[in-house]
Every structure is written in C-alpha cells, then in structure tokens.
Amino acid sequence: MAAVSGQPRATPPLSKTQNAVSGAIAGVVARVVIAPIDVVKIRFQLQTIGPSKQPKYRGIIQSMALITREEGFRALWKGNWPAEYLYLSYGAVQFLVYDEILKLFPEHTPKDIKTILSGAMAGSAATVATYPFDLLRTRFAMQGSQRVYSSMLDAYRQIISSEGVAGFYRGIWPSVLQIAPYMGLLFGVQDILSKQFAKNERLRIGGLDHFLSGAIAGIVGKTAVMPFDVVRKRMQVQGPNRKSYVITDIPKYSGSGFLRCARQIMRVEGYRALYKGLWPSILKSAPNSAVTFWVVGECRKVFRVINEQK
Numbered sequence: 001m002a003a004v005s006g007q008p009r010a011t012p013p014l015s016k017t018q019n020a021v022s023g024a025i026a027g028v029v030a031r032v033v034i035a036p037i038d039v040v041k042i043r044f045q046l047q048t049i050g051p052s053k054q055p056k057y058r059g060i061i062q063s064m065a066l067i068t069r070e071e072g073f074r075a076l077w078k079g080n081w082p083a084e085y086l087y088l089s090y091g092a093v094q095f096l097v098y099d100e101i102l103k104l105f106p107e108h109t110p111k112d113i114k115t116i117l118s119g120a121m122a123g124s125a126a127t128v129a130t131y132p133f134d135l136l137r138t139r140f141a142m143q144g145s146q147r148v149y150s151s152m153l154d155a156y157r158q159i160i161s162s163e164g165v166a167g168f169y170r171g172i173w174p175s176v177l178q179i180a181p182y183m184g185l186l187f188g189v190q191d192i193l194s195k196q197f198a199k200n201e202r203l204r205i206g207g208l209d210h211f212l213s214g215a216i217a218g219i220v221g222k223t224a225v226m227p228f229d230v231v232r233k234r235m236q237v238q239g240p241n242r243k244s245y246v247i248t249d250i251p252k253y254s255g256s257g258f259l260r261c262a263r264q265i266m267r268v269e270g271y272r273a274l275y276k277g278l279w280p281s282i283l284k285s286a287p288n289s290a291v292t293f294w295v296v297g298e299c300r301k302v303f304r305v306i307n308e309q310k
Helices: 016-046 060-071 073-077 080-102 111-141 152-162 165-169 172-198 205-236 258-269 271-275 278-308
Strands: none
Touching: 016 060, 016 073, 016 080, 016 111, 016 205, 016 278, 060 073, 060 278, 080 111, 111 152, 111 165, 111 172, 111 205, 152 165, 172 205, 172 258, 172 278, 205 258, 205 271, 205 278, 258 271
16 A cells, blocks of 8 residues: 555564564574684583682683684584574574564553563573574583584484483573573663663664664673573583583582572582673673674664565
C-alpha cells in the first residue's frame, strides 16, 4: 500500500529471518575477535591453586605467551570451530526469540520490563538449544599437544559412547541459572544506555552508541554471574577424560548440582575461586557484547534499507 501523500513512510519491520541472520553474523564476527581471551579465561577457571602450588597461568599476557610457546600460536583459537557454530546458532536463536517475545507483551507493559524479561527468556532458549557446542568449545580449548579429540565428529562419537547423550549437557543447570539474569541485565542495561547515548549526535556516528552500551552491559552482566560460569566450566570437563587435558589436576565433583559443586570449590580453594578468570571474562565480554550489538545494529540498518526499497 502506498504511503499517504505528505506523510513519512513507515519503516517496514524486520522479518524473523532478518533478525536471525543479524544475530548469526554478529555472533560469528564477535567470536573471531574474542577467541584468544576465551581460551585464557577457560584455563584460568579450571586450574586449581593450593597453599604450596603456584598457578601455571597467572596473567592474560603471560598466559597467551605460555600457550603460544608450548602449543603454538594457533592454540589461542583452540575450540574455535565448535565455538563458531555456538556463536552463530546462539546469536540467531537469541535475537530471533528476543524480538518474537517482545511482541507478546501487552502494549501497556513498561518498556524496561519487556526488555529485561525478553532478554532473559531469549538467552535461556538459546542456551538450551546450543549447549552441546558450548561443552565442545570448552573441551577443545583444554586440549594440550596430546589431543583427546581429533575432530568434532570424533568428540561426538567418544562422548556418545562413554557418557551418553547426557554427556553433552554436563553443567546445563548452572548455565540456565546464569543466562537468565545475565541476558536480562545485558539487554536491560544496553537498552537503557543506548537511549542515553543516542541523544549524543557524535556517538550515533557509525553505531558507536550501540558499541559503547553493549560493552558496558557486558561488563555488568558478566561480573554478576561469574560464579555460575566457573561452576559450569568445572562441570563441563568432568567425565572419563578429566585428567587428559592440558590441566591434569581438575577435581572430581560428586553429583551434578550447582550448589554442591560451588560448596566444594569454596571449601578447597576459597570463595575467591568462584571469580577465577573474572578479568579475562570482562575483557572478553566487553568487546564481545560491543561487537555483537554493533554488528546487529548495522545489519538491521542494511535490512531496513532493503525493506524500504521493496
């Protein structure tokens, strides 16, 4: 239908496919950027420290240099293929579900409430849908020169054979418990800040408002849920190959509950162990969220131009 003369033409809404593609592209681009920090973060989280034991990985730069020296430069991208599949599918599901859930709220619902709840539900849905890739990403990132898995197909066969289908979902509950508040905070904080930043004409150039708001939102969200992330990583590498990774003294945790695992970590290593890898996590989350929201924003601009020309 043609626009009424003298009135601006309404911008056509994005389709489900366009929202999913925007999220998928953003996920792939963000993963390439943050992969080395992610490998370091995972190793920080899985190494244990005792009174008479010095940590192998002590700082971000030291860890990157050590990994490169012992395993080669490409080791900084270990687990990148399952991670790319994870980020691609996660981004697609997350932004597709987020926009669809937003439409379900009554019109009188406060915008901030809709944003936070939609973000939490979208994150939970994306986590459950893509969790096997997350587990594979962790296990591949922990492989040393002696590989446990030679390929994703080999990993699939080994896990199915020795651990069953449930093996792909080790640590799923800490992930679900973590992702709801994390994504709620992420989308909520990003939405609030982007509105404020958008008032500044200079920040709107090149999508800088989305970039900055996404970075700050990532820092806030990751700090809030860090203990869940540490527990999740410890549970993901449980199983018959627990002592075959580059860190060979990963503790065994009885049961599969989040609280039981968290209590054991605090009893043996202290409560600060639940925040292991916080700094690389923040350094990872800030550019990850910034790049994600920036790429999504730019993709949506392109799709809106395409829609207006139809």
